[in-house]
Amino acid sequence: MxxxxxxxxxxxxxxxxxxxxxxxxxxxxxxxxxxxxxxxxxxxxxxxxxxxxxxxxxxxxxxxxxxxxxxxxxxxxxxxxxxxxxxxxxxxxxxxxxxxxxxxxxxxxxxxxxxxxxxxxxxxxxxxxxxxxxxxxxxxxxxxxxxxxxxxxxxxxxxxxxxxxLSDRDFAAGLAEVVKCGFIMDGKILDLVNGKGVAEIRGDASLVQDLITRSVAVKAHVVGSDFKESFGREVLNYGHTLGHAIEIHSKYSLRHGEAVSIGLIFAAELAGVKGLLDSKSIQLHKQILTSLGLPTTYPRDSWQHLYPLLALDKKSRGHQLRFVGLSAIGETLRIEDANESELAAAYERISS
Ligand SMILES: NC(=O)c1ccc[n+]([C@@H]2O[C@H](COP(=O)([O-])OP(=O)(O)OC[C@H]3O[C@@H](n4cnc5c(N)ncnc54)[C@H](O)[C@@H]3O)[C@@H](O)[C@H]2O)c1
CATH class of the missing domain: 3.40.50.1970 (Rossmann fold)
Incomplete structure (x- = not known):
């Protein structure tokens, strides 16, 4: 259809x-x-x-x-x-x-x-x-x-x-953006993918079409309200601040979606460190992305290299880092006051 x-x-x-x-x-x-x-x-x-x-x-x-x-x-x-x-x-x-x-x-x-x-x-x-x-x-x-x-x-x-x-790897990497759309706006996406692996999802053509249609609707809605990217459109960058730093640090050996997967967990953990997001929602991030076979951790000793890279993010203003965070599924907010120790604490939770 x-x-x-x-x-x-x-x-x-x-x-x-x-x-x-x-x-x-x-x-x-x-x-x-x-x-x-x-x-x-x-x-x-x-x-x-x-x-x-x-x-x-x-x-x-x-x-x-x-x-x-x-x-x-x-x-x-x-x-x-x-x-x-x-x-x-x-x-x-x-x-x-x-x-x-x-x-x-x-x-x-x-x-x-x-x-x-x-x-x-x-x-x-x-x-x-x-x-x-x-x-x-x-x-x-x-x-x-x-x-x-x-x-x-x-x-x-x-x-x-x-x-x-398409390879399973590229399919799963694309699903990271689908999952992101679920967390920032359309919780039904999370219900549809929760507990499923890539093979099960790609084997179900109507599910694939539904997930794509829903994700396109999320992007169309956000872009329609803020074409040139002030905060409205920034919600699409949920998980991307650390994700972009990881892409650069890994010298692009990780797919964009794989880096975003790690970044999504980091963003959820950061909101947890700041007392904004409950542990059940943080756990849901890990559960869904793990069952899709996407990476969810990054080496502990990379933080010293990743931290300076965060400042290159497009959302940064002057010396202030800005993250898109969640206070609940579908409820986005801006985190502008995360200090170095809070960021390090969130990173520690995703460290391997
Ligand atoms: N403009 C935007 O808003 C926006 C948003 C997100 C990502 N991007 C950009 O998109 C790029 C990532 O996109 P991508 O993940 O599609 O990467 P890609 O275009 O590199 O494709 C990944 C691989 O899949 C292969 N491929 C493509 N279609 C295939 C198919 N049907 N069957 C088999 N193989 C196929 C390609 O040949 C390539 O090797 C990045 O450069 C990123 O910056 C742009």
Whole structure:
């Protein structure tokens, strides 16, 4: 069954969950003269068969994973768009995980100061997070996602059949963002995943679709109320403050969602240290993320390296660290007054 969720951003657009991407994409690009399909080598075989009747398609293959989100990739895309004569009435389509939709969206944002683009996410993380919300960008030598633009797609087409080839590891990593949506806003998500492992979840197509639809609805709701990220949108960063530090510290050997999983437990423990969140809710974080096979601890002796990295978080203001916390399931708050010993105490509880 198809679910359509409307996102209210700088323009309104639909996220279509449960569709056949090829047929909807053909209809969606009918009015453009030229379309650039941006994909990585990993998706090549799936893209080849896509041949619409009326639109001129240009196939632009880029590196896989974070290798796509480089200034060199973007430069290549600009050159290809230029050589193919892309105008303001043409469009870009990004087909792939979050790395590809981030790159394709930013190429669309920057070409001729902004042309239309459509996202076809193929990972759980892309479907519930990266493709929705209008943040596009690439990495810099100084950190992830430092160069970018807010530029919402015209449409997001979610075809869950992509997920059959996704590794269990990437599937579980994407579920960390789904679980986050459960904790910050939609507690029903937690009921749906609690006690289940990845195999059980991915084996139940209607459950997968329900989880994706609910998570998209959470993101659409938050983005609609705060497109350019003041505190409203910051709730989506629940678990991400330590998560980002862990990503950097692990030199990206952990998936984003794996680092966020540890960060979610840390955020819950921090709220516990500050007397804001009860132990049952903290335990629920550990229980759900453990049964998904996601990491929930990090080495004790890494704290001295992680603590300085926390200051790089986008939510920090001056010397003040800010965390998104919970006072109950679905009740978010801002923690701005955590001192060094409280942070160390919370970290001690997630240390291995
Ligand atoms: N713009 C945003 O708001 C936002 C939000 C969250 C994450 N992100 C970004 O998204 C990226 C992470 O996204 P990701 O986890 O999708 O990573 P990814 O794009 O690197 O994909 C992970 C791996 O899965 C493979 N893959 C993709 N689809 C597949 C499929 N259907 N079957 C088999 N393999 C497949 C890819 O080739 C890749 O090797 C990060 O760069 C992150 O910064 C952006």
């Amino acid at each position: 198809i679910h359509t969720i409307r996102v209210h951003a700088e323009h309104e657009y639909d996220v279509v969950v449960g569709c056949d991407w090829q047929s909807i994409l053909k209809d969606s690009i009918d009015s453009y003269t030229r379309v650039a399909l941006v994909y990585s080598s990993a998706m090549r075989d799936h893209i080849k068969g896509f041949k619409p009747d009326n639109t001129e398609i240009h196939y632009f293959e880029v590196a896989d994973g974070e290798g796509a989100k480089t200034s060199q990739s973007l430069q290549s895309l600009w050159n290809w768009l230029g050589a193919a004569g892309f105008t303001r009435s043409d469009a870009v389509v990004g087909i792939g995980g979050g790395t590809i939709t981030d790159l394709a969206g930013f190429a669309a944002a920057s070409w001729l100061r902004g042309i239309d683009w459509i996202a076809v996410p193929t990972t759980v993380a892309g479907m519930v997070d990266a493709a929705i919300g209008g943040k596009t960008g690439i990495n810099s030598d100084y950190g992830k996602n430092l160069i970018g633009a807010f530029h919402s797609p015209q449409k997001v087409l979610i075809d869950t059949s992509w997920l059959t080839t």
